[in-house]
Amino acid sequence: MAQVTRQQLDEAIGSFQYEGILTREEPYGSGHINDTYLLVFEIAEMGTLKVILQRMNKDVFTDPRSLMENIVGVTSHLRKKIICQGGDPDRETLNVIHTVDGDPFYVDSKGDYWRSYKFITDATSYDQVEKEEHFYQSAVAFGTFQCLLSDYPAETLHETIKDFHNTCARYEAFEQAVLADRKGRAKEVEKEIAFVRRRKETAEYFSRLLEAGKIPIRVTHNDTKLNNIMIDNKSGRGICVIDLDTVMPGLAVFDFGDSIRFGASTATEDERDLSKVSCDMHLFEIYVKGFIEGCQGKLTEKEIELLPMGAKVMTFECGMRFLTDYLEGDTYFKIHREGQNLDRCRTQFCLVEDMERKWDTMKEIVRKYGNAGR
CATH class of the missing domain: 3.30.200.20 (Phosphorylase Kinase; domain 1)
Incomplete structure (x- = not known):
């Protein structure tokens, strides 16, 4: 513009x-x-x-x-x-x-x-997790957002960005980008392309559950980063969810998952040294606890069980989108240096692999707090 x-x-x-x-x-x-x-x-x-x-x-x-x-x-x-x-x-x-x-x-x-x-006076939004308490408060706030809107008719909302978290559609766009190979970059990212293709079922996972009627469509925020929560300067409590442009019908587990992708990572989104990249289980547990508390029993047993999968799918989807954009010539995500989208893609895929290694731990953490959330 x-x-x-x-x-x-x-x-x-x-x-x-x-x-x-x-x-x-x-x-x-x-x-x-x-x-x-x-x-x-x-x-x-x-x-x-x-x-x-x-x-x-x-x-x-x-x-x-x-x-x-x-x-x-x-x-x-x-x-x-x-x-x-x-x-x-x-x-x-x-x-x-x-x-x-x-x-x-x-x-x-x-x-x-x-x-x-x-x-909103006397409150602050933070771009990075400076204190664990802030991450916890953001979890409570986004959970509360789910709770307060649990009876809102999600089907009446407009889709402000088409197929925003339609992972199947994102996978198809990725395959089209590989086939077109407009910038001649596919050869150098064969490893990343293979990573995505081995996990095609991950892209299809939630669409199958939706088709089977096993999880509900809810009002979702779809951009659940820490900086979209206002934290009260005096009490330290997360008081308000902001930036509602992407509020649409969606899955609660995706809102949870996007927060984990962004907030529980031990490295920046474009970190080149992948040895620094992991999913911090302590931060994961803090967020699980706060999110389930905030939801106040409004999530179904199945939704709670699927929280780790929500984190994995959102991280996988984001990495796939970075890779797609790299193949297409960096036309969607802004870059500040050559190869930045490829670096972003690799950090997300590294996080996915780390989640897969820690899968039993993630599920156990969710079980620990899930019983209290129902």
Whole structure:
């Protein structure tokens, strides 16, 4: 997308139901998809009010109207649940600020889509696991997200990114990339290609369970990284799940699994020294404990049993996507150096192998906490 112009920003700011005098505006956050700004307003004797203003990336999210319909529906549901439980709905879920015309988004004169949220004060999101407690709190928060939305009709949600966690479709895309070999790279990654092909059944695992009706479709977040949890600065508690753009119908085990893939790894996602890459069983246990606690018995016995498989499949899928992108010439994931997507692929496959070695341990940890979660 083209850069935001001054005219666009002023137009958007003037189109939402803001109060007070704008005293500060600045780019905000570390996201790479949407253009995000923090706005600060002075309201007479009442002090300051902070809000988030975002231009949605319509190249990534091609149907912003449906996306916002998802967000409004889910946050309205969460708000009601939080109020019933005596919580603070202004801090424990995102609050959409409407336009002056009463809409949850604004379309500017260039056809770009904007939205705005109340800023969650006195809370922080972390890009990396700095404290084990933060990882635990993120697990509780994402589990609570599952619990509060367990009665939300997932089938009414729009699919904001088609086949996002359809591992079978990802496998087919991988095979097509190998066949096309647009950049002539297939020869140098024969080992990685063979790794994927040996695990074709892993790609098909959950689709078969779904077809057999053995696991339910739920409302899922689909981007369960640590930095999508706001952690209260005073209590240290994970209070709010943010970045709801990828909220769609999906599998709870995938939300769990993506957190493990990212948060329980002992190395960075593009680490070249694979001897540093492993799945930390201590962090795995911390997350299992928190996630099951947060779900408060809403997961089925089968879902709990499948949590390790969710971690393996999400890690495998991500590695396969990195490999596919490398074969296609690095067209989807941003790279900062040659071969970075291949390095990313290799770390994920290394994690998969480590999970396979530790499979009995992972299953035992889940059994330990699973009995308490039912």
